[in-house]
Amino acid sequence: MTESEQLLTQVETKARNTRPWGWPSLPEPVDAPTLTRAEATLGFRLPALLAELYQRIGDGGFGPEYGLLPLLDSPPSGEPAAVTQYLANRASGRKDPDWPWPQGVLPISHWGCAMYACVDCHSPQAPVLLFEPNADDADHAWFVDASSLTAWLHAWIDGTGWYEETNEDLEMAPWTDFRIRAATAVAS
Template identity: 75%
Template sequence: MTEIEQLLQRVAEGARNTRPWGWPSLPEPVDTTAVARAEATLGFPLPALLAALYLRIGDGGFGPEYGLLPLLDGSASGEPAAVPQYLANRKSGRKDPDWPWPEGVLPISHWGCGMYACVDCQNPDGTVLFFEPNADEADHAWYVDAPDLATWLHTWLDGAGWYEESNDDMDMAPWPEFRIRTAAPRAS
């Protein structure tokens, strides 16, 4: 069994045995049509592990704190869906050029107060970023939460994330690619 298969089994067990805040039950997984629709709407593919979570575990409702967002449609508990939230964030970034939303960075989990865990879909391993909109400026609002989605999931399953009470003094490194990924293309 591959490491990813083992991880998916652990996540499935964690998803069955814990409910994030606001989720009374684990939603059914999405089908391949929903993933294809999401990717067509976004204009980029989901990292393979992220797609597998939605296809095999559930349409959100598992993971740390408030859990993964649903992929396309919001939840009964009021959680927004990842794809529409990404589109709204990109649109609001165009209205406020001081707070651009990077292309290909999909919000996957809401932390409250406008904060999100996001997956960099331009990275095949899915670097997990933390967006903190309460910073003074956008350059200080983006941090690397985990080098890849697998590490982020292991951290949650092991109870070792920064969001755990015992780990509240953990520091995250700023995301060095923010300005590169949000710079406007130069006219030639």
């Protein structure tokens, strides 16, 4: 079994046995046409692991705290879909140039208080970033939560993420590429 397959099996097991806040059950996975529509709407492909999570495990409803957002369609609970949230954030960033939303940075999980875990879909490692808009300015609102989606999922499975009560003192590094990526976002 490959490392990736092992990780997916671990995520699937935890997803079937753990309900994030607000999710009464694990939604069905998305089908290939839904993934294709989501990527066409976004204008970029999802990292392979993220696509596999949505197609194999479920359309959101698993993962740390509030769990992954649904990909394209919002569930009855009213939680916005990842694609919808991305498009709204990009539009908002065009209206307020002081708070640009970087292209290709897909919100995948809501933390409350307008905070999101996001995957940088334009980076081969697919790092997971924390957007914390309660900062004084956009330059101080972005942090590297995990160097890759793989590492982020392992932190959830192992209970070592910053959001765990025993790890509240963990410090995240600022996302130093924000200004570079934000400049690209404003230009596009």
